[in-house]
Amino acid sequence: MARTRSGSRTKKSCDCCKRYMDHLDGKDQKMNYFLRRMTTSSKHSMIVPNRFLKHFARKLSGTIKLESPDGSLYDVEVAERFNKVVLRHGWEAFVDANGIEENDFLLFRHTEQSCFEVLILDSDGCEKVFPCTGIVNIPSFKERSVDSVDISSSSHDETTESSESERFTRCQKGSSYHRRKTAKVTATSSSSKESGDIPSESESYESDDLQTSPGDDYVLCSRSYLSEAQEERVVALIREIQPKVTAFVAIMRKSHVKGPSAFLALPKEYASAHFPHETTNITLQRPGKSKKWHPKFYRSKDIRLHMLRGQWLDFVRDNHVQLGDICLLLPTKGVRKFAFTVHLLRTTAPHSRVRTSFQSVSSCHGISSPKMASVVHIKEETTDA
DNA sequence: CGCGGTCAAGAAATGGACAA
DNA sequence: TTGTCCATTTCTTGACCGCG
Structure with a gap:
């Protein structure tokens, strides 16, 4: 990894650092967000990036709550699989209920305790628009979760939205190197395949924290x-x-x-x-x-x-x-x-x-x-x- | 002699470093 | 930022050895 690369990055991001420190204020951790893209396998369980866990102040285990864009809360079990922390039972219900599809991006934001707010973005990076949030089919699982949850009120203010966008952009930049590195593999793999949507692509995307596991x-x-x-x-x-x-x-x-x-x-x-x-x-x-x-x-x-x-x-x-x-x-x-x-x-x-x-x-x-x-x-x- | 177990060497994939 | 090279890791192949 080039010294120049990290050097220029540090130098350029002073304002960002300040805002970033402000945004982290009050929490003894270095990261609040992580971004994941939906793949076929992640419809059933979602890997939490190791790097996020490393900087996450608490131990992620047991059951966490995911807050969808419409404010609904879902209990999701956190399990350890093959040295990876994955979201398991309840995750599928969350995916179904929010119409999350393959190649969508999910931005997880830690709000409080074991609660994460999830921003859903389309494959083109734009926020997913639901025809009518009230119509979203929420399974019985949600009903179970709601009664045991005290929802955070901090979810949808403008500050959050803007910092999410910023972080999303930053995150994309941050991961560009890895994507570039894996592009070679993807290109090789897909060279003879007409469709651009191939397993290896999703695999390579996940590979930033998964070396041997393409799925959860x-x-x-x-x-x-x-x-x-x-x-x-x-x-x-x-x-x-x-x-x-x-x-x-x-x-x-x-x-x-x-x-x-x-x-x-x-x-x-x-x-x-x-x-x-x-x-x-x-x-x-x-x-x-x-x-x-x-x-x-x-x-x-x-x-x-x-x-x-x-x-x-x-x-x-x-x-x-x-x-x-x-x-x-x-x-x-x-x-x-x-x-x-x-x-x-x-x-x-x-x-x-x-x-x-x-x-x-x-x-x-x-x-x-x-x-x-x-x-x-x-x-x-x-x-x- | 045949079969099963073990190991070494080469091939391929992957990731890191560096230069343009 | 991007492309290329190189080192390392992992997998595959096949040969060797021991035992029944």
């Missing part, structure tokens, strides 16, 4: 990308099973399913969080089935490698796991030994065009790219293979 409910196998359709299926599945812990999603590659030494590579961070800290056998099980597999979880001495081997191949064979299939591993709660439930999302190739795409998958060692993923059709397997 699941961790995606690194260097893999889910198409919108795939992501929707994964999200739908996660929604259905309502996991209490972060799931691991792996798109099957050649190395996962082919050959005598097939294995499933696990991201270091996820493995550290949910797998044993030594080489040992773990248990895999299909939902609703009694049969179990005990692949070896291998962890190299230098902690660089984390993978499932041995009976992993049996699992692959027994369940007819194929190239391009999606495996969702869910740590089983309450079991002393490390056990995982594996949900399978099958890939189907309904026509020749898809088959062609699949050939390109294997031609590049099975690495799933957005291009390839975009034409892969997934169907969830409801019955055992």
